[in-house]
Amino acid sequence: MSVKGWVGGCLVAAVAAAGAAWLTIGQGAGSTTHAVCGPDLGRDEVVAARSQAVAVVEAVENTRYREDGGSAYLTTRVKTLHTLKGEFGDVLDVTQGVKNAGAPGRYTTEDPDRYAVLEPGRQYVIAIQSGSTTGTAGSEAWAWYAEPAERGLTGEREHWQKAIAAPPETSANSACEDIDAPAG
Missing domain, CATH: 1.20.5 (Single alpha-helices involved in coiled-coils or other helix-helix interfaces)
Structure with missing residues (x-):
């Protein structure tokens, strides 16, 4: 060479x-x-501003799991403990997006801190994006936020009343923005 x-x-x-x-x-x-597209559901004032209705509920029973087009949905019957925003029937069906966690009856979500899977016997703060919250037969509401009610009923009521009273200074409608995140 x-x-x-x-x-x-x-x-x-x-x-x-x-x-x-x-x-x-x-x-x-x-x-x-x-x-990242959509509102920042990590900020309670944004959740409150962008939601049709918010309440503290107790999950009664998971009534239906279904898969459709690569997505999975869990419908849970909930009992309303305290309405924070909007109107809620005494008992209603709430649907949320989930993933099958590998065992029958076990589900998970992408962000269990801000979008917890509703488990019977536990209390949650839920925010409804769309659908009926009246509880009439055959109607469902779409929960896009569900967090364990760890502050107790009085603590959650006080916390969320403040969040509802303090809408975000910037528009709650966020456009898509690119973010860098650590892999993992």
Whole structure:
């Protein structure tokens, strides 16, 4: 092999190595970029502002699980303990998006802190995005937020009354924005 061949080969290898290093450092090893669309459900004042209705409920029974087009849904009958916003019937069916957790009757969600799976016998604060909250037969409400009621009934009422009274300063309608997040 000629000297020109060695030099050319070394240059190609050096450029490839530098490009790989730049790509790894530039992208941040172990991170991903994805779009976030919709309201920030990590802020209770946004949840309150963007929801049709909010209440403290007790899950009574899971009445139906169904899969449709690659998505899974769980419908739970709940008893209203305290209405915080909007109107709620005494008992109503609430549907939420879930994932099958591998065992019959076990489900999970992407964000169990802000979107907990409703389990019978436990109390939750739920926020309804759409549907009927009257409790009439054959009607369902879509819960897009469900959090365990860990503050107790009085504590949840006081907390959410403050959140409802303090709408977010910026628009609760957020557009899509790219965010970098650690992989994992």
